[in-house]
Amino acid sequence: MKIEVKKNVLQNNDLAAARNRSRLAGKRTAMLNLMAAPGAGKTSAIIKAIEGTRDSRALAVIEGDITSEVDSLAIEALGIPAIQINTGGSCHLTASMIGAALDHLDLDNLDLIIVENVGNLVCPAEFDLGESARVTISSVAEGHDKPLKYPLVFREVDAVVINKTDLMPYCDFDLAFFRDAVERLNPDAHVLRMSCRDGSGSEEWCRWLMNSVV
Numbered sequence: 001m002k003i004e005v006k007k008n009v010l011q012n013n014d015l016a017a018a019r020n021r022s023r024l025a026g027k028r029t030a031m032l033n034l035m036a037a038p039g040a041g042k043t044s045a046i047i048k049a050i051e052g053t054r055d056s057r058a059l060a061v062i063e064g065d066i067t068s069e070v071d072s073l074a075i076e077a078l079g080i081p082a083i084q085i086n087t088g089g090s091c092h093l094t095a096s097m098i099g100a101a102l103d104h105l106d107l108d109n110l111d112l113i114i115v116e117n118v119g120n121l122v123c124p125a126e127f128d129l130g131e132s133a134r135v136t137i138s139s140v141a142e143g144h145d146k147p148l149k150y151p152l153v154f155r156e157v158d159a160v161v162i163n164k165t166d167l168m169p170y171c172d173f174d175l176a177f178f179r180d181a182v183e184r185l186n187p188d189a190h191v192l193r194m195s196c197r198d199g200s201g202s203e204e205w206c207r208w209l210m211n212s213v214v
Contacts, residue, residue, distance in 0.1 A: 013094050013095045013096070014095070014128055015095075016094070017127075017130040019099060020095055020099050020102065020129065023102065024102075027107040027108060029110045030111065030113070031113040031129070031131045031132050032112065032114045032209070032213050033129050033134045033135070035125060035135070035136050035157070036119065036136060037119055037120070037121050037142060038120075040137045040139040041139055043063075043116060044163075044196035045161060045163060045194070046075065046114050048194070048196055048199075050080055052209075053206050053210060056210075057112055058109055059114065060080065060081040060083070060105050061081070061082045061114050062085060062098065062101045062113060062114070062116070063082055063084050063116050065085070065086055066086065066087055066089055066090070066118060069086075071084075071116060072084035090118070091120045091122070091124075092123035092126070092127050093117050093127065094127055095130055098115065098129045111214050112213065121150040122150065125152045125156050125157075126152070133159075135157055135158065135159045135160070136154055136159075136160050136161070137161045138154075138161070138162060138163070138178075139164040140162065140163070140171050141173075143171075143172070144175070145177075147181035157186065158188075158190065159189055159190040159192060159208060159212070160186075160190070160192070161192050161205065162175070162178065162194065163196060165193050165194060165200065165201065166198050190208060190212070192208060
């Protein structure tokens with residue numbers, strides 16, 4: 001007997017994602033699913049997005065972590081609503097988790113919700129959350145081979161952010177190799193370069209959000 005556990009899990013998740021998507025569409029609220037490895041700079045990229053768009057867009061953030069409230073507290077300190085989801089060990093967020101978080105947000109007065117998924121380059125890409133768009137962040141410090149090692153998370157996104165470009169002089173990172181690998185996996189993905197530390201590329205990041213997501 002073969003038990004299709006994964007198939008059933010994904011089917012149930014897709015139903016919950018469809019409910020989230022319909023709910024957000026009814027409120028005209030966009031939602032971005034931000035995926036990356038631990039330490040790639042997801043929270044820093046969110047802070048740059050807040051700084052660059054808060055004057056014209058109403059934002060909220062849903063933070064996904066195995067444990068702790070470090071990131072959600074950092075977002076709340078900026079005056080932005082933040083919902084913390086602690087998965088207790090699960091390596092990704094699910095659509096039902098997001099649905100529960102949406103219950104605690106004022107969707108009537110939000111333009112964009114940014115979801116910071118659990119730090120992982122494998123599982124998050126398999127789970128639809130009901131988002132409007134997906135982004136993968138990959139830092140220079142991780143190396144240029146990540147699209148080859150983790151193709152799904154690069155194939156299933158609308159944009160790829162190369163973060164921590166200020167470290168380029170100190171890392172063995174082949175930008176042309178990385179871009180070529182992304183292009184072969186996902187020719188429609190927009191590739192951006194950014195350093196959250198020195199701010200370079202943050203304007204393009206915010207412009208992409210405003211034009212392509214919100």
